[in-house]
Amino acid sequence: YDVHDLVSKEGRVWTFTFDSPSDYSLLMPENSVIVGMSVLPNNMELIEEQTRLELSSGQAEINYIFGSPILDSTPTP
Numbered sequence: 015y016d017v018h019d020l021v022s023k024e025g026r027v028w029t030f031t032f033d034s035p036s037d038y039s040l041l042m043p044e045n046s047v048i049v050g051m052s053v054l055p056n057n058m059e060l061i062e063e064q065t066r067l068e069l070s071s072g073q074a075e076i077n078y079i080f081g082s083p084i085l086d087s088t089p090t091p
Contacts, residue, residue, distance in 0.1 A: 020032055026079050026080075027077050028046075028077070028078050028079065028080075029076070029078075030075070030076045031073075031074070031075045032073075033072065033074075034069070034071050034072065036071050037056070037070050038068075039066055039067065039069070040066070040069060041061070041065075041066050042064055042065040042066070042076075042078065043064065044063040044064055045063070045081055046064075046078045046081070047078060047079050047080070048065070048076060048077070048078045049077050049078060050076070051074075051076050051077070052076075053069065053070070053073075053074045053075075055067040055068055056068045056069065056070060
């Protein structure tokens, strides 16, 4: 699949849309924050800095934005 056919952007919100004939896994981009989903994932886990979703077959739409990475605010002596 071509990513340009699966992902669109409006304002700062990106949308992944896919109608899959079988179950699949989706690895979200680093520093992305999911702000909406049309379906609930079968499983969701964090792999290093990325969220991996396991989704069932059928239509799915996932809305996300890019956030800033969390930096350690502890002052360095």
